[in-house]
Amino acid sequence: MLDPKLIRSELASVAEQLKKRNFELDVATLERLEQERKACQIETEQLQNERNTRSKSIGKAKAAGEDIQPLLDEVAGLGEKLDAAKTRLHEIQQQIDAIMMGIPNLLHESVPVGRDEDDNVEIRRWGEPKKFGFEVKDHVDLGAKNGWLDFETASKLTGSRYVVMRGQMAKLHRALIQFMLDVHTNEHGYTEVYVPYIVNSDSLRGTGQLPKFEEDLFCVDKEAGHYLIPTAEVPVTNIARGEILEADQVPMKLTSHTPCFRSEAGSYGKDTRGMIRQHQFDKVEMVQLVSADQAWDALEELTAHAETILQKLELPYRTVVLCSGDVGFSAAKTYDLEVWLPGQDTYREISSCSCFTDFQARRMQARWRNPETGKPELLNTVNGSGLAIGRTLVAVLENYQQEDGSVLIPEVLKPYMGGVEKLV
């Protein structure tokens, strides 16, 4: 959520900035509602003040043993007026809130202006796509061997867009998770957390998935408002919801491995082959809760942490800054890391690192106490995948494939594979 004060005082400028992300802010409606709100709120508070004052005097009179009936007669009708005003104020406020909750974050000035993903800008590239002296296979063909990746069985068990992994492939998948968590905790200063995979709607509102993007989620209990997490970002970031962190806890750097569940509504026909787009996938996530002046450095740092994983795995990738039309709802700036997939002869997203400024924190009321002022201030939130496990597995298979269909194990993963050097 944006700062309501900013919306009031800089409405035109905010609307102008939002145009960059193809978002039309209904300025006229907001202005009208804001005017009504102001008038109504003043009226309501005046009535409340009157009621409080009179009630107090009734209390005094009663304590003094006076007859309070005349005073009671005076307040007759006040309650009704107050109730009416309150109801109206509440309605107006709800309309404003509904609009406010649907407004995306403001973009950082460095975000390039563009329409869609085609206008994203590559800012750096690491590693050289390997030249294979044979016809490369994609991960689906490679995974067919030994039932390593079994999509047919998964669709029997559940449906499309799920996978069963077997034997060394399942182990490699687990090795990637262990490896990434170890790097982030041992070398990057993150604290590992284990979190629930089901969250309530308050948490989803906090990070911005609700109310706008409910169709992307799996709901497990409509009545309780419980959903499967689409990313660890939701439970991990919401750890700070409603909290005031002490200065020595900031920045708070957390990492977590979780499965992620996405309904992928509206992506029919997209990436239907293989593991690129699944309803369930695993991810190691990094989250940083920082002060406002640390936010942009934190985004660079966290992005570098994700890149480190790719470098250690020796997977070629490029870093892309998303253009204004492609940045997600809650983010102010996003870097995507795209890994080279020989099977597709292209770079594919494997990590997304974003700075949300105070957008999520305001929704969550996640704050820290600034010792300089002694006052609570909104945190800034930064997060990114470090990395998506399924896609990393795909990248390892395709990049490390041999002509005979076997797959070499990247050097850094060997300790996690119990001495196995090659999947055969």
Place this chain on the structure above:
RNA sequence: GGAAGGGUGGCUGAGCGGUUGAAAGCACCAGUCUUGAAAACUGGCGUGGGUUUACGCCCACCGAGGGUUCGAAUCCCUCCUCUUCCGCCA
């Protein structure tokens, strides 16, 4: 799943339906004292919102949401949550 008891400011912890945003203690900040520190003493010290150039004034908040009342932290209802005991169980 059954039974009982709790949820109050950064923490601990009082609170009869009425001048209680809320005692007290701790912590914290400032000052006095001291060579310095500690102790002691004095004062300050919640959050959100509205309004104002500003000083300030006003409103809301005692787990959440309803209700009763002129007036609710205090009474009633629903829900959430925590603790303890019993049962069941990976």
